[in-house]
Amino acid sequence: MTAGRWMVWGLGGFALAAFIVGFYGPILHFLIGPDPLNPAAPALSWDILREVLSDSWILGIFGFSLLQAFLSAALSILVALPGAWVLARYDFPGRRWFEHLTLLPFLLPTILVVLAMVLFFGNRGWLNQALGWLGFPQIQFLYSLSGILIAHVFYNVPLALKLISAAWMQLSGQYEQAAQMLGANVWRRFRTLLIPLLLPAIISAFAAIFLLCLNSFAILLVLGGGPKHTTLEVLIYQLARIELDIPRAASLSLLQSGLAIFLLALLLQLRPPTPRQRPPNLRKLGADLQSKCPEAWFALAVLVALTTFALGPLLAVLVDSVRIFKHGQWHFSFQTYLDLFGFRGNTRFLDSLRNSFGIALGGATLAMLLGSGTLLLILNSSKRTRPLLEGAFLLPVALSTVVFGIAWFHLYQRILAGQVALVWVIIAMHGLLVCPYWLRIMLPAAEAIPRQWFQVSRLLGHTSGTFLRRVLLPWLRPSLATAFFFAFTLSLGELNAILMIADDTVQTVPLEIYSALGGYRFARASALGVVLLLASLLLLVLLNLGAQDRVGSNFRKRN
Amino acid sequence: MFKFPFAHLLLGTVLTFFITMPVLAQTPDLVVYTYDSFNSEWGPGPVVFKSFEEHCACTVKVIAPGDSGTVLSRTILEKANPKADVLLGVNDSEVHRSFQYNIWEPYRSPNLKHVVPELQLDPQHRITPFDHGYIAFVYDSEALPHPPQSLEALTDPSLKGKIVIESPKTSSPGLSFLHWTIAVYGEDGYLAYWNRLKPNLLTITDGWSAAYGMFTKSEVPIVLSYITSPAYHLEYEKTERYKTVLFKEGMYRQIEFAGILKGAKHLERARQFIDFMLTAEFQDTIPLTNWMFPAAPHSPLPASFRIVPKPELHLTLDRGRIAAKNSAWLRAWSRTMSN
Secondary structure (H helix, E strand, O other): OOHHHHHHHHHHHHHHHHHHHHHHHHHHHHHHOEEOOEEEEEOOOHHHHHHHHOOHHHHHHHHHHHHHHHHHHHHHHHHHHHHHHHHHHEEOOOHHHHHHHOOHHHHOOHHHHHHHHHHHHOOOOHHHHHHHHOOOOOOOOOOOHHHHHHHHHHHHHHHHHHHHHHHHHOEOOHHHHHHHHOOOOHHHHHHHHHHHHHHHHHHHHHHHHHHHHHOOOHHHHHHOOOHHHOOHHHHHHHHHHHOOOHHHHHHHHHHHHHHHHHHHHHHHHHOOOOOOEOOOOOEEHHHHHHOOOHHHHHHHHHHHHHHHHHHHHHHHHHHHHOEEEEOOEEEEOOHHHHHHHHHHHOOHHHHHHHHHHHHHHHHHHHHHHHHHHHHHHHHOOOOOHHHHHHHHHHHHHHOOHHHHHHHHHHHHHHHHOOOOOHHHHHHHHHHHHHHHHHHHHHHHHHHOOOOHHHHHHHHOOOOHHHHHHHHHHHHHHHHHHHHHHHHHHHHHHOOHHHHHHOOHHHOOHHHHHHHHHOOOOHHHHHHHHHHHHHHHHHHHHHHHHHOOOHHHHHHHHHO | OOOOOHHHHHHHHHHHHHHOOOOOOOOOOEEEEEOHHHHOOOOOHHHHHHHHHHHHOOOEEEEOOOOHHHHHHHHHHOOOOOOOOEEEEEEOOOHHHHHHOOOEEOOOOHHHHHOOHHHOOOOOOOEEEEEEEEEEEEEEOOOOOOOOOOOHHHHOHHHOOOEEEEOOOOOHHHHHHHHHHHHHHHHHHHHHHHHHHHHHEEEEEOOHHHHHHHHHOOOOOEEEEEOOHHHHHHHHHOOOOEEEOOOOOOEEEEEEEEEEEOOOOOHHHHHHHHHHHOOHHHHOOHHHHHOOEEOOOOOOOOHHHHHOOOOOOEEOOOHHHHHHHHHHHHHHHHHHHOO
């Protein structure tokens, strides 16, 4: 066996074992075993499944859950397409920053983003105030399906942007030129040429966004305008956490994730093979703007629009953190930050920050390890087993984190409690939970590795190690940085799984944000959010320094 | 070409974090579960747990993961192998669930004599009240000079889209509000009331924070909160802009309880803590940190509580009835509201 084979089986086996021990084991143990609160009855029974399936109200909610996730994913991709075009065509100062900064909303607990959106887009929000000031009629789109969709698009466009632009950048321009010569107009070229070529990336983005939106919770409740837009996840939460009707929660969760995975497996099968690739060739946006090229102006407009859309609500969080309400009026003040670092002389906040970072870095590192294993397994699988593997590695995100938290709680609290510091348990959970997203980002990039490189490398007598270091890593580095950062942000913001097992040693910043919000300290919660964002920016600097993609920069030098 | 040592730096950062990570915590003399805002830096937690530690010369470990519903669920789920000795912060709309799963070790504190008699709901002394309050609709007097004076007035068409409430399915004030409407309109009439109220609800949030945040950001002029909320704004923001009114139908009361868990490892300390909970040291901290009324009033209320009206007529639902009907009520409510 070659070293390469060893790596596939070693890392792949590790990932497979981790998924079995850490995910499928606890879930099956939980589903097969007795109802934890009522040991005489099984956790999962056919009667309950049948009852759930024959309830038209629940089926209605189920339909709406899928519909809103579908619409959100489709809309996110539509909105991302112009941006992806800009990223695939132009180089401009701060390009990598643009790509990464837009991922920041995932860092914040949803409730903070929801309140920021109310402040920004709400009926009395800044946007409407500005419109009113300019003499335009007010627009109301929150508190309805459109509110849900806008919030989901806000969250997910960056992800779609990243995945689609990565594929777009590597498309060969030859087809397009050929089509143009044959007389195909822009729309026809877009429809018959570009979309099919981009389809693998689009489907990958669609799958990830669909799953993220399926598990969305606070956005649906607050911005959806109440129970008429409820989803299965809300119902599962209510049953599992409030009514402790665990059998019913488990049935619903199984139903939801089963169907979601089935739909996604169908989709993944439809996926065409990845087209032939080439290194990116970017035009300079600044130069094109100076030469008054209309396309460049359009690109600039797209960039400005996307930046405003993505950073506007974050700006609202920032503003909210530097104003205090006194004597019936808002005042500008840094008091909240001063309190944060020095109140009652304690360092609780700094401990939380360190815990949050430790857990998120650990979670992202583990996700990267597990992800590499799953990636190798998927790339080395046959055409028939591949959708099965992809589905199996996606299931953790489709399953409700509430149910996952309870299942873990049951199996591991008894075994691990008192043996291992709790941080490690949480890191393990997060690694498993965010690994599927890491995989979604890396898969298109890994598939895009030109096949001939393997042969060339063998001809040159490279060892596997040299090939990895000299060829693969430089190629994958930009995607690796994005995937790592995305895994990091998801782990940092995750809360549901933590709540079921947390003790006083794992106080994290999101938990602090929730307790500040629960005690009237809204400005403090925003300030905590801002500090979280700033601290993550430091990591982003590190990643961006490391991820200067060498393929691209060499190319730019030649131009 | 200069190569930035990206991988090494990242590895170094990760390692530094892990080396400084907390290891297994030392064994404490008492473990308390409570809800997150009770133990926030501004809540009563840091003050009262510290003074108890001085009082008993022992160490207390406080675990506060999530709101009261989450903490109760977690306690029930681990009742076979309890991690905590005391659970502090179960309110009366949730208490029936705790009785159903038999998680308490009864204890009758000698200090119970200081407690207002009508708050002592459990003759078996499984749970001991430590504070109480009322849910109420708080309004912004600048945006709404003439606030509604009754539950019925909340359905007035002039208030279309001007109210935010919390969902009874995921939040404790939300559930108490549902019970309030049942107490007033009866099981035959509450759904019709909700149908009348529906057009006036801008949205129904998952928890108190989202609803109150929308209110203080002026998105709505009326929010479902607590009768003491105006006192917070008077105390810390020196404003009387946010007010509340007593509704004609009567106000719905919430009582918060604590109790010792069955299988507690530090039973004696836990009893000592329940006693301490009813002393002036603990009770006097409650109004300005937890924004509730003390269950055992030892001192007069703080000055900022002058803005809080005193309810004469208070309503509650029978706990047995809540235990039997709650799931059915929630189901009927969900279906009514999603039409």
